[in-house]
Structures are given as C-alpha cells and as structure tokens.
Amino acid sequence: MKLSNYFLPVLKETPADAEIVSHKYMLRAGMISQSSSGIYSWLPLGLKVLKKIENIVREEQDAAGVNEILMPTIQPADIWKESGRYDDYGKEMLRINDRQGREMLYGPTNEEQVTDIFRRAVKSYKELPSHLYHIQWKFRDELRPRFGVMRGREFLMKDAYSFDLDMDSSRTSYNKFFVCYLKTFERLGLKAIPMAADTGPIGGDMSHEFVIISETGESDIYYDKRILELMNVDKNLDYSSDLSEIVVSYQNLYAAADDKYSKDEFSKEVPKEFQSNTKGIEVGHIFNFSSKYSEPMKANVLNSNGKTVPVHMGSYGIGISRLVGAIIESSHDDNGIIWPDAVTPFAIGLINLKIKDPEAVSMCEQIYQTLNKAGIETLYDDKDDSPGAKFSRMDLIGLPKQIIFGKNSVIDKTIEIKDRKTGQTEIINISETISKINNN
RNA sequence: CGGGGCGUAGCGCAGUCUGGUAGCGCACCUGGUUUGGGACCAGGGGGUCGCAAGUUCGAAUCUUGCCGCCCCGACCA
Incomplete structure (x- = not known):
C-alpha cells in the first residue's frame, strides 16, 4: 500500500478525550474514529489489525475442531424469556421493538441463540460433544464506557459454546478451550495468565479469566510468577489427546483476580519471591454452566439408555476488539505503537x-x-x-x-x-x- | 446512577469572572526556498462559539432548560 493512497489520518496532538495510552495511540495513528460514547468506526489501519487478530483467533478455533457459524446481532426476546434472562439482564441490554411491535434486542451475548440452534438440530448423545463459535459484534449498554475500545459498548467478540452429555465430558471440552486460549494468546504475542474466576451459583473450578499484565488494566491480579514460565504450548498440539495435564499444571500455580483473591491462600501457597501483584486486562473468559440454559430451554438429548437429559454447556469468550487496545497497552514506547509481528498491519x-x-x-x-x-x-x-x-x-x-x-x-x-x-x-x-x- | 470536569476552525487551546460582534499554535491551500528526526518565508481559506429560550440597544461571555463528551466510583468480554 502506498501512503499517498492510504486513508491514514494521523494526529500530531493527542485528542483531549483520550486518557490511556492505547486509546491515545489508536486515535493518533488514525485507527479508529469515535462515533458516540463507547462506539467507534474502524479506519483502514485499525481494521487491518482487528482482522489479523480475528483471523488468528479463528485459525486456532478451527484447529481445535470448533465449528464456525454466524448468529445475528438482533435476537428475538422470546428465547431470552425462556431462559429467564430477559428480566435479569437489565439495562445493559439494548431492547428494540420492530415495526410490528415485536420485542427484539441487540445481542449482548449468544447463549440463548446458540442453545436454540442446538436444540432444533441435535437429539442424540451420539452427536456429542458439539462445539460452535462465532465472531460477531455485541452490544452492551455499559454504565460507563471508557478507555476507547477497551470498554466499548459495541465490541467484537469471539464466543464459543460447548455441548456435552455429562459433566465429565464437559470438562474435556473445557480443557480443550483452555489450552486453545493459551495457544491463541501466545500467537498474538501476549502472556495471558489463566486465573481462577468466580463461577457463580454453579461452583467448582470451571471458570477462568485470561488476563494480560498491564498497568492500565482494570483488574487487580495476584499470581505466582512461575506461571509465566509455563507458557509455551506445542504448536502442533493434538487436541484429541488428554489435555488435563497441561490445564492442571496451570491450576497448580496460584493466580487470581481481586474478586477471587484470598490473602491467606496467596501467602500460604506462593513463596515470597514468586509473589506478584499487578494490574491486568481481561482478554478472555471461559466457563462451564452445566444445564443453566439447556434446562429452561429444553435443550435435551437422549442418552444411551434412551433417557431424555439436558445437555451440559460451557461458553468461551475472547474480546477481539479489546485485544487491539490490550496489545498496544503491552507493546508501545514514547514514540508510538510497537506491533508484534503476528498482528502488525504491515510487516x-x-x-x-x-x-x-x-x-x-x-x-x-x-x-x-x-x-x-x-x-x-x-x-x-x-x-x-x-x-x-x-x-x-x-x-x-x-x-x-x-x-x-x-x-x-x-x-x-x-x-x-x-x-x-x-x-x-x-x-x-x-x-x-x-x-x-x-x-x- | 452518584460525584467532578468539559463543549469556541480538522486537532490542541486562549477569550467567559468584568457583555461591545472571535483569536493563537498545529493542520489545510498557493508560491518560493528546504530535505536523516514533526523545516522556513510570504500570502490565503475555514467558525450557526453544542442546541433552544430568556435578559439586554448589544450575548461566546449573564439566566434557565436540554443535548453531547470525558474522568472517579459501583457493574462487566
């Protein structure tokens, strides 16, 4: 591309609205243009990076055997009423009425939609496990959008969903995504630490946030430094092999965000010289929610005994547009951005x-x-x-x-x-x- | 939603307190000279001063209402 023919509106001065470095540089480098609070247009340079990240995420999902689909941005309210979340979700969900007065919404996430797709198509345990993902724009009417694309209202997310017959098999799916995420973030040039996260009412150890270390992060993180040395997943990993060993090796080392952090455990489990407490940016989140959606939405299959059972589900998200900002946060200097080779708009x-x-x-x-x-x-x-x-x-x-x-x-x-x-x-x-x- | 701040040219700002018809730097256009770390000289274009109503002979400036944006907090990919 010749610069004389490239739409690259760089700014010499930092726009007054930007506070953190990634937001400043994204505006100055002509990557994005703000439309309204928390909503941005992506200009050529920014879009190119966004697409690169999207493609890496896609390749790694594909490599793990996850099926790509594309669900709509606009969803009917009915399925959300079925799951019970239509009332629970609150004002973060943008609700819309179409011309017939039908209740619609701009999807903040897709558990209901994907469950609906699954239940129409799958009736037997023989079809399981089943893994689907899509990469689509989401809208969450945040109380307070900020930091450019790091906390926008409209954002691009990869969200995947797993369907399994039982908890055991569900854990295998969970592990697959766990390792796939490690690999994905490594390819992006990031050290993303998997951290125990709140599992809500389901409990157990089946929720992890993937957090990259950054001073401008919104979460307080506590971790054992040795976890950073683990990060080196085999590029030709066989996803059909037993991945639990890899997962456990991470889980054995302490890493938690502030909501899950316990001072006692931290000081007991981690020798002083390995203790680290910094800020971090959440770039991925995986969790298992058992039959939370399948039960109310009647996403059932027949098991080998011919008995009807609800499927076990999990969901797995990566904030793709947020990653653009997160990568800049972790790779820049006083003169500007320093792109990792994997995502650079031009080599x-x-x-x-x-x-x-x-x-x-x-x-x-x-x-x-x-x-x-x-x-x-x-x-x-x-x-x-x-x-x-x-x-x-x-x-x-x-x-x-x-x-x-x-x-x-x-x-x-x-x-x-x-x-x-x-x-x-x-x-x-x-x-x-x-x-x-x-x-x- | 509570607290704070801001809205004047594409960007960064001054002018508002004390009312008199809008200015600076950068960017942009023309001509010339420059060319290894955001060049220089000369000339030039561009603004419903966020919107609306009010006060006044007169409003960017005072009053009221509305809108938008940012920051701190509670919530989250």
Missing part, C-alpha cells in the same frame, strides 16, 4: 527520503514491488514530507521493521533496515532485502 514500512529524486523514486518503487511479490505486506511512504515527519509518523503507527531509503541509497545501492522496537539499524545491499527480511 514493513518503506520510507523514501528522496522523494524529489526520480531515480530514488524508481528504485523505491522497485523495492516496493519486490516486497509485494514476495508476499511481504509493505506500507510505502511515498509522500513529500520532511524526514522528521516521516520518521515520527512511521514510529507512531508501529510497523516492526522500517526500510529507510536515504542519502546514500541511490549511489551505494544500499538501504537501512531499522527495528522499531530496539531502534537498531543495519545497512544492507538492496539486493539482499528479501532474504534479510525473511531471515528475521
């Missing part, structure tokens, strides 16, 4: 400092074409701005590698490759560009 930022020199322009054009042909996503700064403006803009938008075509490039046939994170530069021959980039 390379090509800066032409000699835009008035026709020879430089044609050489840069060639480098740009070569990168494109090699499948390396490149943002080519072909604009006629001063060097300082180009450098600071490229730093702000945070592409991990910059190629600088400067004063000696035309004569020496060399370019500079700069690492955004370390700031280190290396001068190489133009002919080596592709091999150099591919080796990094």
